[in-house]
Amino acid sequence: MKKNIARLRRAKSTRAHIRNLGVARLSVLRTGQHIYAQLxxxxxxxxxxxxSTVEADVKDGLKGTKxxxxxxxxxxxxxxKALAAGVEKVAFDRSGYRFHGRIKALADAAREGGLQF
Incomplete structure (x- = not known):
């Protein structure tokens, strides 16, 4: 449980910094089975x-969701979806997770998709 408490502490610090920036926030949640992103x-x-990987249109054509x-x-x-809503510049909130693996892949794909952060 101490790992989760440390992650939440890091997330709280990051969110305080993002609040001062005044831009839209791209938040990520990673579970054992799925990954979720909210703007x-x-x-x-x-x-x-x-x-998220729970959505049918995202899940189609994938070997797995994790x-x-x-x-x-x-x-x-x-x-x-963000570009369709008129949002181009965001702040990436990794929710205290380390920037590697699935979190890095999501961020890189969002950048390639046209988001700036």
Whole structure:
């Protein structure tokens, strides 16, 4: 449980910094089976777009939902939805997770999809 407490502490620190930036926040949640991404307004009051490996259109054509390829597809999907909503510049909130593996794949795919962070 100490690992999760440390992760949440890091996430809290990051979110405080992002709040001062005043841009939309791309937040990521990683579980053992799935990966989720949500795009919040700058004040955090509203979800602009979301994507996850639970959604049928994202899950189609994937071998599994807990690998780097699935995370990259979620990143491309959230980038497309964000651009459709008129959001181009975001702050990446990795929720205290280390920037490697699935988190890095999602971020790289979102950048390739047109998001700037």
């Amino acid at each position: 919040f307004t700058s004040d955090g009051s509203k979800v602009i777009a979301s994507a 690998n780097v390829e699935a995370a990259a597809k979620v990143g491309r999907t959230i980038a497309a």
